[in-house]
Amino acid sequence: MSMSWFEKLMPSRIRTEGSxxxxxxxxxxAKCPGCGAILYRTEVxxxxxxxxxxxxxxxxxxxxxxxxxxxEEPREEIGVELGxxxxxxxxxxxxxxxxxxxxxxxxxxxxxxxVIQGRVKGVDLVAAAFEFGFxxxxxxxxxxxxxxxxxxxxxxxxxxxxxxSASGGARMQESLFSLMQMAKTSAxxxxxxxxxxxxxxxxxxxxxxxxxxxxxxxxxxxxAEPKALIGFAGPRVIEQTVRETLPEGFQRSxxxxxxxxxxxxxxxxxxxxxxSSLLNVLMRKPVIHxxxxxxxxxxxxxxxxxxxxxxxxxxxxxxxxA
Amino acid sequence: MDLNFLEFEQPIAELExxxxxxxxxxxxxxxxxxxxxxxxxxxxxxxxEKIFSGLNPWQISQLSRHPKRPYTQDxxxxxxxxxxxxxxxxxxxxxxxxxxxxxxIGGLAVMVIGHQKGRDTNEKVKRNFGMSRPEGYRKALRLMxxxxxxxxxxxxxxxxxxxxxxxxxxxxxxxxxxxxNLFEMSGLRTPIICTVIGEGGSGGALAxxxxxxxxxxxxxxxxxxxxxxxxxxxxxxxxxASAAAEAMAITSDRLAELELIxxxxxxxxxxxxxxxxxxxxxLRGALLNNLHRLSSQSIDNLLENxxxxxxxxxxxxxxx
Numbered sequence: 001m002s003m004s005w006f007e008k009l010m011p012s013r014i015r016t017e018g019s020x021x022x023x024x025x026x027x028x029x030a031k032c033p034g035c036g037a038i039l040y041r042t043e044v045x046x047x048x049x050x051x052x053x054x055x056x057x058x059x060x061x062x063x064x065x066x067x068x069x070x071x072e073e074p075r076e077e078i079g080v081e082l083g084x085x086x087x088x089x090x091x092x093x094x095x096x097x098x099x100x101x102x103x104x105x106x107x108x109x110x111x112x113x114x115v116i117q118g119r120v121k122g123v124d125l126v127a128a129a130f131e132f133g134f135x136x137x138x139x140x141x142x143x144x145x146x147x148x149x150x151x152x153x154x155x156x157x158x159x160x161x162x163x164x165s166a167s168g169g170a171r172m173q174e175s176l177f178s179l180m181q182m183a184k185t186s187a188x189x190x191x192x193x194x195x196x197x198x199x200x201x202x203x204x205x206x207x208x209x210x211x212x213x214x215x216x217x218x219x220x221x222x223x224a225e226p227k228a229l230i231g232f233a234g235p236r237v238i239e240q241t242v243r244e245t246l247p248e249g250f251q252r253s254x255x256x257x258x259x260x261x262x263x264x265x266x267x268x269x270x271x272x273x274x275x276s277s278l279l280n281v282l283m284r285k286p287v288i289h290x291x292x293x294x295x296x297x298x299x300x301x302x303x304x305x306x307x308x309x310x311x312x313x314x315x316x317x318x319x320x321x322a
Numbered sequence: 323m324d325l326n327f328l329e330f331e332q333p334i335a336e337l338e339x340x341x342x343x344x345x346x347x348x349x350x351x352x353x354x355x356x357x358x359x360x361x362x363x364x365x366x367x368x369x370x371e372k373i374f375s376g377l378n379p380w381q382i383s384q385l386s387r388h389p390k391r392p393y394t395q396d397x398x399x400x401x402x403x404x405x406x407x408x409x410x411x412x413x414x415x416x417x418x419x420x421x422x423x424x425x426x427i428g429g430l431a432v433m434v435i436g437h438q439k440g441r442d443t444n445e446k447v448k449r450n451f452g453m454s455r456p457e458g459y460r461k462a463l464r465l466m467x468x469x470x471x472x473x474x475x476x477x478x479x480x481x482x483x484x485x486x487x488x489x490x491x492x493x494x495x496x497x498x499x500x501x502x503n504l505f506e507m508s509g510l511r512t513p514i515i516c517t518v519i520g521e522g523g524s525g526g527a528l529a530x531x532x533x534x535x536x537x538x539x540x541x542x543x544x545x546x547x548x549x550x551x552x553x554x555x556x557x558x559x560x561x562x563a564s565a566a567a568e569a570m571a572i573t574s575d576r577l578a579e580l581e582l583i584x585x586x587x588x589x590x591x592x593x594x595x596x597x598x599x600x601x602x603x604x605l606r607g608a609l610l611n612n613l614h615r616l617s618s619q620s621i622d623n624l625l626e627n628x629x630x631x632x633x634x635x636x637x638x639x640x641x642x
Contacts, residue, residue: 092565179528182504183528213485230497
């Protein structure tokens with residue numbers, strides 16, 4: 001493989017010989033997994049972790065995702081007190097308990113879903129994001145419960161829900177508890193739907209298995225980031241079953257759009273603008289012109305965004321806590 | 323080795339073969355033979371009891387897939403009068419891995435939906451080994467909506483290795499089809515009773531498994547992934563299926579203990595396939611009981627309970 005022009009320019013002490021995967025050491029420079037361009041890391045970060053050359057969307061963590069998406073104020077995290085347990089005393093080559101501890105240490109999160117009530121360009125909403133770094137973003141009991149609490153908060157304040165999925169699917173170590181989270185999250189979304197509150201599902205790379213076959217596909221609007229892997233069965237499993245190589249681009253966002261599974265593919269950098277606008281239309285709100293993103297000078301108290309519809313039950317009680 | 327018997331059933335198979343042989347011997351010393359036969363039958367029954375009292379989860383998993391085990395169609399034939407099968411999802415195809423239709427049980431009109439596996443090679447292929455594609459789940463949902471419209475309670479029979487992992491299935495939205503069923507079933511305004519009769523394989527099982535009352539036949543299994551699949555991923559070796567079956571708590575007794583299912587329907591000694599008639603009668607009793615119980619509730623009440631139940635799934639800790 002020949003060196004890119006940029007690599008040739010670099011002094012040899014920065015340049016690393018050998019495998020293409022490790023062309024650039026961690027730190028100042030990053031190689032785009034999409035086009036292979038060597039990029040100034042800070043520039044990529046400033047660009048929401050999208051390659052400025054080829055628009056490749058890098059995977060990003062849940063906190064960063066929500067941080068990029070939400071207005072700086074107000075923000076209130078939901079379900080932060082919930083943590084995973086090991087109801088089956090599950091042990092494979094490793095104990096589930098140890099896997100949890102390891103994932104918590106690695107990500108700084110208690111589990112694989114983060115939920116925050118906040119605003120996007122002035123639109124009140126609840127936003128949830130999967131942390132793929134936490135056991136592959138797998139859905140166990142905490143993920144399910146946090147998602148339900150997100151929905152409950154939406155019901156309470158009559159505000160929409162946006163969820164960014166990034167998950168390999170169900171968490172096997174929680175076995176049938178995990179499978180039942182599919183039923184649980186879908187049942188919660190059923191209530192949201194009945195009340196006429198919008199749910200926008202944003203599928204990012206990857207959204208597979210039990211997450212894709214439940215909450216992620218249930219958006220009133222289903223959106224995907226470019227080239228994200230989205231599907232039910234993993235490509236390897238399918239390949240083993242049908243014994244043929246899969247077509248180019250199989251189970252990628254563009255494939256899903258072509259087959260009618262999603263409404264649109266959206267660039268991460270446009271999401272604040274387009275999702276807030278989309279939500280305003282769905283909620284039948286007048287056009288709001290908001291100032292550019294700056295922290296509010298005085299922190300605002302979160303209030304219900306609008307009068308609930310006449311037939312809705314008034315938000316009497318806060319969502320139940322365990 | 324008799325292929326209609328599992329490995330741990332072989333000692334029983336041998337005894338049964340001997341009994342059969344004696345029966346064939348004919349009428350010469352009739353009394354003596356009869357005596358010998360009942361002795362052997364007693365022995366066979368004791369042996370079966372012994373083997374079945376010590377089954378491990380992996381053995382139960384094999385039982386749940388036993389080639390002689392009754393399938394949905396067998397229960398439909400035996401349990402329902404005036405049954406009419408209804409076909410197709412009205413959009414793409416008729417998926418033969420899921421069958422459904424209307425009929426009566428104990429005089430009550432119901433909608434029946436279940437996964438269907440095949441007995442011989444031809445039928446196995448036709449039924450795609452009980453692995454549904456999106457059109458199967460969509461057919462199921464169409465029938466459930468029909469049931470809701472006419473106030474028919476829904477009975478589902480679960481028996482699938484899982485949703486089919488194929489190119490076409492993905493193209494037509496396997497995920498969406500399953501998700502949509504979970505979403506709709508949680509709000510269907512008619513009683514739903516789900517019974518795992520064999521293999522309860524993951525999302526493909528759950529796609530017709532959301533309801534007011536979830537039962538399992540004694541030797542059926544219900545899991546998030548097959549023991550082989552789990553072993554391949556978490557142990558890096560499909561040979562550890564036995565360990566995976568143990569770890570995942572896939573048997574009816576463990577799942578009842580964990581309150582993930584509501585009721586275990588007993589199976590006769592040696593499993594459903596050794597005495598299908600008895601199994602069918604056990605299931606009839608359980609279905610009728612629950613049908614009467616659930617039908618006496620108001621729909622609003624029913625839905626509230628279903629919802630509460632669905633939202634209660636999961637084990638976690640809450641700290642400050």
